[in-house]
Amino acid sequence: MRDSLRTATIALILLVVPAVVLSQSGRRSSKPASSPPPATVSAPVELTKPPANPAATVKAKVLIARQSSKKRLASEDAIYAAAMKHLNQFADFSATVIGDLKTDQAAKRAQQEQETYVAVVQFEVDVYQNGHLVLNSQNLQINSHIYAPKTGERKFKEKTYYQPMGGMGSRTSGSPVGVPVKITTEAAGISVAEQIRNGVILAIREQTPALRLP
Numbered sequence: 001m002r003d004s005l006r007t008a009t010i011a012l013i014l015l016v017v018p019a020v021v022l023s024q025s026g027r028r029s030s031k032p033a034s035s036p037p038p039a040t041v042s043a044p045v046e047l048t049k050p051p052a053n054p055a056a057t058v059k060a061k062v063l064i065a066r067q068s069s070k071k072r073l074a075s076e077d078a079i080y081a082a083a084m085k086h087l088n089q090f091a092d093f094s095a096t097v098i099g100d101l102k103t104d105q106a107a108k109r110a111q112q113e114q115e116t117y118v119a120v121v122q123f124e125v126d127v128y129q130n131g132h133l134v135l136n137s138q139n140l141q142i143n144s145h146i147y148a149p150k151t152g153e154r155k156f157k158e159k160t161y162y163q164p165m166g167g168m169g170s171r172t173s174g175s176p177v178g179v180p181v182k183i184t185t186e187a188a189g190i191s192v193a194e195q196i197r198n199g200v201i202l203a204i205r206e207q208t209p210a211l212r213l214p
Contacts, residue, residue, distance in 0.1 A: 059092055059093070059094055060092060060093050060094065060117070060197070060200045060201060060204060061094045061096075061115060061116040061117065062093070062094070062095050062096070062116060062117045062118065062119050062146075062196065062200050063095075063096050063097075063098045063109070063113070063116055063117070063118045063119070064084065064087070064095050064096065064097050064098065064119050064120075064121065064196070065097075065098050065099060065100065065101035065105075065106050065109075065118065065119065065120045065121070066080055066099070066100055066101070066120070066121050066122075066123075067100065067101065067102050067103065067120055067121070067122040067123065068100065068123050069123040069124055069125050069140070070125070071125055073123075073125070073138065073140065075138065075140065075162060075164065075185050076123045076140065078185035078186075078189070079123075079140070079142065079162060079185045079188045079189045079192065080121055080189070081189065082185055082186045082188070082189020082190060082193075083121060083189040083190070083192040083193040083196070084097060084189075084193075085189070086189060086190045086193035086194070087193045087196065087197065090197055092201075093197055093200070095196075098118075101118075101120060102120075103120050103122065103145055103154075106118045106119075106120045106145065106147055107147050107152040107153075107154065108152060109147075109152075110147035110148060110149055110150075110151075110152040111149075111150060111151065111152035113149035113150065114149055114150065115149055116149055117146055117147065117148060117149060117155075117200050117203060117204075118146075118147045118149075119144065119145065119146050119147070119196045119199070119200070120143075120144075120145040120147075121142065121143075121144060121192055121196075122142070122143040122144075122145060123140055123141075123142055124140065124141045124142075124143065125137055125139070125140060125141075126139035126140055126141045126161060126162075126163070126171075127139075129171055138164055139161070139162060139163045139164070139171070140161070140162040140188075141159055141160075141161055141162075142159060142160045142161075142162060142188065142192055143157060143158070143159045144156070144157065144158045144159070144160075144192055144195045144196050144199065145157050146196065146199040146200055146203055148203060148207070155199065155202075155203035155206070156199030156200075156202065156203060158195040158199060159179055160179070160180050160181075160182060160188055160191040160192055160195065161179060161180065161181040161182065162181075162182050162183075162185070162188040163181055163182070163183060164183060164184075165183045165184075
């Protein structure tokens with residue numbers, strides 16, 4: 001009888017102890033795991049652009065006149081046409097042809113203008129080179145004059161030499177210093193156009209330094 005009681009007691013102990021251990025280990029595992037703090041998201045930084053100032057950009061306006069030589073060579077027409085064609089290709093330039101004017105007439109016309117410059121493409125037959133007379137010369141000296149609006153003051157004068165290939169002439173490029181010598185009417189016209197554009201732009205910047213051309 002005592003043996004049976006002892007056996008029952010030992011069996012009860014074996015049943016109770018594992019249950020207690022399991023309940024304690026379950027309580028330990030039920031602890032919530034700590035979560036990492038949420039990451040901080042930085043707001044995007046926008047770069048500030050300076051405001052555009054459309055008033056600081058202008059388009060050059062010019063009236064183009066022509067003064068032919070006494071001979072009025074056919075090459076003068078070709079050079080003038082090439083110059084006008086090239087001027088119309090500049091996005092920052094507005095050129096309007098106004099016909100034939102002498103330089104003094106162009107200055108008076110400029111006085112009547114409020115904003116528009118007046119340019120004269122003046123042709124002269126180049127008959128003297130290095131102190132020698134060139135007979136029946138087909139060579140040209142092309143002068144580009146720029147007159148300011150309101151005042152009629154001449155702001156710019158530049159020249160280009162046209163010396164056709166095979167013609168009688170001894171000029172070389174850069175003689176006189178800085179003066180271009182061209183052997184085709186197309187090249188001479190482009191040189192004249194660029195001189196007129198540069199002269200007008202320089203005059204505008206001199207008058208209003210705050211303004212800028214595209």
